[in-house]
Amino acid sequence: MARIFTAKVVTANALIEGDVIYLTADDQWSRDLTQGELITDEAHAQLRLLKAQSQVATIVGAYLADVKPGDNGPEPTHFREDFRRTGPSNYAHGKQEAEANV
């Protein structure tokens, strides 16, 4: 039986800052998961991953992360991706720092 393909986003770390980033549908890198392209087709996912991996001077370690569709775009399905999306839980550092400062 074929595996059921679950929704994905392409994620990586930014080369200079190391921040967690997501590939958007219009080929940009966003720091915000909700702006990531929600990919539901396996062949398309592979193409998008290849596209990301070719950007050696911009990003590091691209991979496909499991997500599910939410009201505001993709949402993580595993706690690891949830931490990557927000930042560590001992300090308001990482992405949550920017949010805390708005």
Added chain:
Amino acid sequence: MYKYNDFDTAFVTERNAQFRAQVARRIDGSLTEDEFKPLRLMNGLYLQLHAYMLRVAVPYGSLNSAQMTQLALLAEKWDKGYGHFTTRQNIQFNWPKLSDVPDMLDALAEVGMHAIQTSGNTIRNVTSDHFAGAAADEIEDPRPVAELIRQWSTDHPEFQFMGRKFKIAVGAAAEDRAVLKAHDLAVRIVQNPAGETGYQILIGGGLGRTPMIGQVINDFLPRADLLPYIESVVSVWNQIGRRDNKYKARIKITVHEHGIDDIRARVKARFALIRPSFTGADQELLSEIKAHFAAPNFRSGSTAAYGAAYNADPVFRAWADTNLAEHRNEAHAIVTISIKKHGATPGDASADQMRAMADLAAEYGYDELRISHQQNVILPHVHKSDLPALHARLKQHDLATANIGLISDIIACPGMDYCALATARAIPVAQQIATRFDALKLEHDIGHLQIKISGCINACGHHHIAHIGILGLDRAGVENYQITLGGDATWTANIGERAGPGFAYDEIVPAVERIVEAYLDLRSNAEETFLETYRRVGLSPFKSALYPEAQKKVA
């Protein structure tokens, strides 16, 4: 304090310049990540969950105040205002930018520090007793030997691309404060019955997914044979150690598979071959190094001020009772500064705190500091009459927590909050346990108890050798925590026993509480420590306390 000579300085400067060029080529895209990764790891630079992480070596845990002040500068200028002290006497910076790392390394070099061999399959930072040079129970200061090994191993051509990392620790005291038995190779400075000083060598210890306790390969090695002997051990392992599976590529597996006697015989043969190439230059170097570690000129003078404060101030007394250790000079004490304030991240110090500790070392501590594998900072030499003033100053910087060796003095690895390899969080579990027992006001009554937490099977948080060990795992997409009991990190080292099924994130603190309550019920008197009680009664009563439901079902 060891001072770099011109050769060392030139080596580090050249290495930094090389790395600066490599970073530039990575940023302009002429190096791919696959090409760059081994180069950055050779310079202590990791990529973690949210950012890069720079791991800086504090060889054998020794620092002077200028070095500590410089670490504060790095934290402030290129990070988020703090640094994280680790179980391997390193400091990690969690948020540097790739483009800033060359500047950070140059800043470190200004004070004789670097990040070389803090990662990669090489001989890692040589660690030692954090009370070295001060402890009342040591035969001699172990740091000159550690420094000799550091110099020999740094950039040693045979050991730059081994199957796996290799960790060496050196100790010289009656008590083991360097976890010697959990190292790939441990050097213990000992005296034989004839009163000669030499080395006992242990190999094959290690934690990770297959924890093992080191075994003695040589009971008494003459001093002049140390480097050729260690070189023989590492090269035998480099040769016959497994490379087919990275989890089996540690010397503990080689020792386990071949047996210690077989390894001993191979080392002996190798030693016979290479011993003649060591013509004594290493021994000359050792005496030169020793001169750098001469003890400070200890002040004499009355210690009455200490006794007076001890009798008058209960807060000072509580701190003195837990955070001071016996110094070899009677007028002095060893001060452990807890960077484990209840609810704080174990091992984190802010730039302000680092600077404060550096200033206090300069004022009261003959300019010396140490980092412990328990993630605390030590002022090894403080005259007792200065202790009340020191304590008052520590209070101002939130550094006067009186909990060394107690239940809130927890070792915790970064876990899922920072580490790319983690399977669960470790830091918030430590924070909650410390806060909970602080609220219960039981900490001092419980006495000596070590809790150690790792966020994955790599065991960076030493959970296997904790009295209460906690290992965070991923069970079907949720955090789950497995408990081991009865581990020990000292001469009587052993690996803890698994208590049973793991606990969910919100069940782990109550579970620890049940273990501690069981101990308080089971101990024969207030002096019997948790480990002693455990050794007397075994796992079973603790298991009943941990899993009351299962108990009911059986009944």
